[in-house]
Amino acid sequence: MGNQEHFRVWRGDDETGDFVDYDVEVNEGEVVLDIIHRIQATQAPDLAVRWNCKAGKCGSCSAEINGRPRLLCMTRMSTLPPGEPIVVTPMRTFPVIRDLVTDVSFNYEKAREVRAFVPPEGVAPGDYRMQQVDVERSQEFRKCIECFLCQDTCHVLRDHEENKPAFAGPRFLMRVAELDMHPLDAAAEQGLNRKEAAQDEHGLGFCNITKCCSEVCPEHIKITDNALIPLKERVVDLKFDPLIRRKKRARRA
Incomplete structure (x- = not known):
């Protein structure tokens, strides 16, 4: 008993x-x-x-x-x-x-907004070759079981319904980060800058790295430390690094 x-x-x-x-x-x-x-x-x-x-x-x-x-x-x-x-x-x-x-359909709508992996030109499916060292950073993110607990606890979504149209949430920003780290993703060659998309299309700027998403992840993925913060750092470099901005101006000239 x-x-x-x-x-x-x-x-x-x-x-x-x-x-x-x-x-x-x-x-x-x-x-x-x-x-x-x-x-x-x-x-x-x-x-x-x-x-x-x-x-x-x-x-x-x-x-x-x-x-x-x-x-x-x-x-x-x-x-x-x-x-x-x-x-x-x-x-x-x-x-x-x-x-x-x-009703968790919000998450599937956000998933569709993340543009898929772009295979490298001239390499057929089955012929992709990567070294383990190339995928170690992003391999952790593939453990996600899409329980959406990180989405649920994220206060940007939880406390502000008005943010949902502009903010993808930690699960899908992690997906963008994974693709941006992928050694074979050829998005840039097709005119897609994943870092710009993270900021402009998926609302990366809304995230203020409280790490609440990492705390509830049942797979113990370090979403904030290993995905969101590095992605934010790359976005800052892209938008505010003076050398990069100078190169952009030189190309336009």
């Missing part, structure tokens, strides 16, 4: 909702998603929650636990304060569909 814990789960839709209290059994080794499933099975069969792999690799079960963006399947009950109510809410940054399920 396990312990009894008190859960407060947000129930509702995009128009109205409130917290509903559940007292539920918790057994050793369980994660929050286990308890949400138990609530579904025993008390609230209509409780909506999105999940898939239950292994921290699909990114589906993103929510907020005691106010912190987390994966339900990777948050062990033993890590939460004992004897205190456990509050589970949907991600605050995105519109609620129902209960713990949010």
